[in-house]
Amino acid sequence: MRKQERADWILQRLTELYPAPPIPLDHRDPYTLLVAVLLSAQCTDKMVNTVTPALWELADNPLDMSQRKEEEILSVIRRLGLAPRKSKAIKGLSQILVDEHQGQVPADMEQLERLPGVGHKTASVVMAQAFGAPAFPVDTHIHRLAQRWGLTNGKNVKQTEADLKALFPAETWNLLHLQIIYYGREFCSARGCDGTRCEICRTLYPSRKKPFVANKP
Known part of the structure; x- marks a missing residue:
């Protein structure tokens, strides 16, 4: 062939x-999908899905998450790989979404890639699975x-x-x-x-x- x-x-x-x-990562909306995909770096989707229910109880939107301390986020996701780096990124991107995007996840590849902890692959997943854009x-x-x-x-x-x-x-x-x-x-x-x-x-x-x-x- x-x-x-x-x-x-x-x-x-x-x-x-x-x-x-189906989308293998449990999520509710573009924001929780973005966070879940970020968490999946060097970690299985199955493992991510075991910690996100507790994370969404802590905060499931940018405003609430931005008001949490990094230590609080870390305590929930600690069993995942790169947890300290990920907790810092989640806190940081949540604050940026509140400050610059009215608390919404932008449906734009370039703006997504500017967020802490969000690389091209993560941005592509969000564009494809949250917004239906070809990626x-x-x-x-x-x-x-x-x-x-x-x-x-x-x-x-x-x-x-x-x-x-x-x-x-x-x-x-x-x-x-x-x-x-x-x-x-x-x-x-x-x-x-x-x-x-x-x-x-x-x-x-x-x-x-x-x-x-x-x-x-």
Whole structure:
């Protein structure tokens, strides 16, 4: 298969497997989604979902969160990786939302990326999942699978994002991001598949015998 043929087949198969994939992070609105995505850095969504109910009890909007002390936020999220840095970022971005955005999460990529602790991937998730804007968030898992499936040469996540956007129609990006995540977790995880075991890897590369070693981002 050529690269575009691989992409077309992947899109068809993932749509069959996951026609309506849910957002894996529990949230109530754009603000709680933004905070949850920030918390998910170097941490599983499942773990994030165990701490956010208590965090929303502490504060579930920018005004209330901005009035909490960093130590209060930290006490709730302490079991997550990078908790001190994340608590500082949550406090800081909440204050900025109150001071500069009338307490609302801006539906603008550039303004989101200016918030403390919010990188391009986090901003992309919020734009896609909270506001429905076409975006293709690429984390390390999508980066790895895109390489396994021959969709990119995978030098970095920025290049992987550009390559995926060039291969798939914009109207598919928001769902496809989630579909790849769910497929990766279920069938093509780092340990569960080495590029030779799952259905997609075997279909795309039936003659691949040796484990595929992906480039790290």
